[in-house]
Structures are given as C-alpha cells and as structure tokens.
Amino acid sequence: MSRVTEIDSSRLKIFLAFQNDPLQFVSSLLYDGDMVSLRSSRKRPAYVVNSPEFVQEILVGKDDFFIKGRSSSVLSRTIGDGLLTSEHEKHQQQRNYMQPVFYKERIQAYAETVIGEARAFADRLTDGQTLSVSDEMMKLTLTVIAQTMFATNLEERKSELAAAVNDTIERSARTLFLPFILPLGVPTPGNLVHRRAIRTLETMIYEVIDDAFNHPEPYRLSLLGLLMDTKDAQGQGIPSDEMRNQMMTMLLAGHETTANLLTWIWFSLAENPEVEAKFHQELDHMDLTTGSAMENYRKLSYTSLIIQEALRLYPPAWVILRESEREVSLLGETFPPQSTFLISPYALHRNKHVFKDPDVFRPERFADGISKWPRFAYFPFGGGSRSCIGSNFAMMEATLILAVIGKQFRFRRVDTSSVVPEPLISLRIKGGLTMAAYKHG
Numbered sequence: 001m002s003r004v005t006e007i008d009s010s011r012l013k014i015f016l017a018f019q020n021d022p023l024q025f026v027s028s029l030l031y032d033g034d035m036v037s038l039r040s041s042r043k044r045p046a047y048v049v050n051s052p053e054f055v056q057e058i059l060v061g062k063d064d065f066f067i068k069g070r071s072s073s074v075l076s077r078t079i080g081d082g083l084l085t086s087e088h089e090k091h092q093q094q095r096n097y098m099q100p101v102f103y104k105e106r107i108q109a110y111a112e113t114v115i116g117e118a119r120a121f122a123d124r125l126t127d128g129q130t131l132s133v134s135d136e137m138m139k140l141t142l143t144v145i146a147q148t149m150f151a152t153n154l155e156e157r158k159s160e161l162a163a164a165v166n167d168t169i170e171r172s173a174r175t176l177f178l179p180f181i182l183p184l185g186v187p188t189p190g191n192l193v194h195r196r197a198i199r200t201l202e203t204m205i206y207e208v209i210d211d212a213f214n215h216p217e218p219y220r221l222s223l224l225g226l227l228m229d230t231k232d233a234q235g236q237g238i239p240s241d242e243m244r245n246q247m248m249t250m251l252l253a254g255h256e257t258t259a260n261l262l263t264w265i266w267f268s269l270a271e272n273p274e275v276e277a278k279f280h281q282e283l284d285h286m287d288l289t290t291g292s293a294m295e296n297y298r299k300l301s302y303t304s305l306i307i308q309e310a311l312r313l314y315p316p317a318w319v320i321l322r323e324s325e326r327e328v329s330l331l332g333e334t335f336p337p338q339s340t341f342l343i344s345p346y347a348l349h350r351n352k353h354v355f356k357d358p359d360v361f362r363p364e365r366f367a368d369g370i371s372k373w374p375r376f377a378y379f380p381f382g383g384g385s386r387s388c389i390g391s392n393f394a395m396m397e398a399t400l401i402l403a404v405i406g407k408q409f410r411f412r413r414v415d416t417s418s419v420v421p422e423p424l425i426s427l428r429i430k431g432g433l434t435m436a437a438y439k440h441g
C-alpha cells in the first residue's frame, strides 16, 4: 500500500488554505498519512511530509537528490550565494571554511560576550518597566551576532539595523509562497522597502570589511578574520562580495531565530508559573558572576530543558523546504524531478502519538533525552548536510541570556490579547510581545 495519500480538496482551496494560515494548514494534515500529496501541478508536485522516517530520508539518506529550491532563490535576493543558500560543491566548500567559526574554543569566547551583553541589558532594566520583549530580544541578539561574528559594536545603529533585518525578513517571507516571484528590480512599494533595507545592511557590512582590511588585529578571532585568512588551493582569498554574502547570512540566520525563541520562552514562563518557579530555583543556586561563562552554561540543566521544550512547541524554523533535482525513490515511493517537499517541525513536534499532551509546555519531557522518540520526530535544527551550523552557538546564547536576565527579573504580560504565532521566515509572535519586568530575588 502506498504511503502517499492525496488530499481531498481542490487545488485552489488548498492554495487559499495555505496562504490564509500555513501553520493551521500543515497541522491539519498531520494525521492524514506519512506523505500527503497536495494535488498541485503534475509537473511540479508538492507534498507535506508527516513521518519522521521520510524526513530522515530526505534530509539525510537521499540528501544529494535535493536542493533548497525556492527558499534559496527567495533568500538569495538578500544574501546572495552564502552558506544558507548555496548548493552542491559550492555549499560544501563554504561549509568547510565556515566551520571553524563554530569550534568549541570559539564558542567559549563568544559565551563571555553573551554574558556581558545580557548583563548590560539587565542592568538597564528597571522594576515595573514595560518593554517590547520581542524588539529587545532582537536588538540583544543582533548586538551579540555583530560582536561575535564581525567584532563590531553596533551602538546607536542597533535599532536601524534591526529594522533593516526585519524588513528583509518580512519581504522575503511574503514572497516565499507567492505563485511567482517578482524580480527585486521591479519598483513595487514592497521591493523598494526591501532594496532600502539591503542597502542599509550592506553599507554597514562594507564599512566593517574595509576597516578589517585596514586594521586586521581586532577582527582576528571573528568570522570576518577567518574569512580574510581563508585561501583556496591556488592561494586565492575570498572575494569581498562573498564575504558580504556570508556576513549577510549570519545577520539573517543567526539572530532573528534566537530572538524569536527567547521571546517565546519569556511568554511561556509567564504562562507556566510552576516551570518559572523551577527556573528561578535553579538560578537562585548559581552565582553567574564567578567561573567561566561556559562552566555556568553547562550547569544550567533545567534552563536547557526549557529551551528544548520551547524549540519543540515554537520551532523558529517552522518549515524546511526541499526540491528534488531528479527522480528520487524514498522508502519505496518514487517522486518525479522538481517535486517540492514541505517539512514542518512545528507540525511534527506536536504529534500526539509521539508527545504526550503535545500542546502543554512541559520541559521535564526532555529530562531523559530524546532517544525515546523516533529520530526526526524532534529536529529544531534540521539535519544532514544542511543542518544548522550555529546550533551550539544558539543553545549557548539562549541559555546564558535567559539565565542572566532571569536571575534578576521575571516578566508578565500587560494585556490579555491572544498570542498568535506568525510564520515568517522564522516563527514570531504576531504584533510582537509587550511585557512588564519585575525584579525578584
């Protein structure tokens, strides 16, 4: 019997349902079969993948049959050919030269920066202050990325650059699932906003690259320093437009994801006082001002469970897209070239047959590890050759930011409006999240 089922609806209805509410759409198909065909065009069929086995086959087993396809074309309008968007040998080559930025020793040094920035943020907060937690987390993670990856202090340009990153992400997300992609050169209002945002980011990036060539020493241990030192077999260095692409990649991939995750966590802690109490109990027993940042990070075991649970319920990368380049056989089923596969961690992480009470925020479910679930039932950082290169960095960053701020403050919502997830490039809270900060301890 085929493991591919066909959805019982017209193409137009499917298209509209997806456009209207992508999360609801993918979730509604979760129990309709291991792989659900969307009855899209015969030439370019599309499928929603529901079974961890198929996910593993696509991301790992048969990964060389697939490219990122549409998601790459949309993002490359901003990033160019960077690690997130490049394909084939070029991707492999870029992954090899970028990997050392994420070596353990480097992460240790970044951890000190994270602690410093989180502490500066907490020191500025006052008891009873109302703030946009979503905006503040964006600015905080942007500062961290700029310091660790580009050895650059953004200071007063933080808000402008955060807004520019936001614009590029919003414009890219709005384009991702449109029936056709209008070239960026067409002067629609949306494209003009997008182009302006790219210019803002590029100006900062090229200023930093110029400065790094003139005064290399301060940049030596950053991504930029690594890019400047990298040579190919012929002794050729990386051209500055490729450096620009990799820096743009880090701005887009490495800051919004973590900021959204943190925002979801502050929301979840406020909604789940028992979890919040255990979180504070862990922090009360720790002195984050002594010992190395990395040592402290390793001791924050309950905080780490909270993060894993938030990554389950609110995975920033809510969808992973793949397109087959040629005919491919997956677990005995054959799919034609140019088939699109929609893999949604958001939907799969809520499978009631895998996770008991899937909608409940319960960090303890991770206490004895994840090996009790099928592989790829839980995969917030993707998998295979395209898995997240920054996953260790992200876990360290989120843990230390939560701990440093959580040691002094708790947050409460200031209104009762419902919190709605918004699936852009990464999963946000629609309209942001405003909360009040209260000092404790």
Ligand code: HEM
Binding pocket: 068, 083, 084, 085, 095, 249, 250, 253, 254, 255, 257, 258, 261, 315, 316, 317, 320, 321, 380, 381, 382, 383, 385, 386, 387, 388, 389, 390, 391, 393, 394
């Ligand atoms: C909670 C935070 C994060 C989450 C949930 C996340 C998730 C992901 C996922 C699922 C992928 C794979 C996408 C695919 O297969 O199509 C990915 C790729 C990537 N991520 Fe992350 N990410 C996070 C943070 C970061 C950070 C902090 C950085 C950099 C400092 C980063 C850099 C990248 C890059 C460069 C890629 C592309 C890797 C490649 O294709 O070789 N991410 N991320």
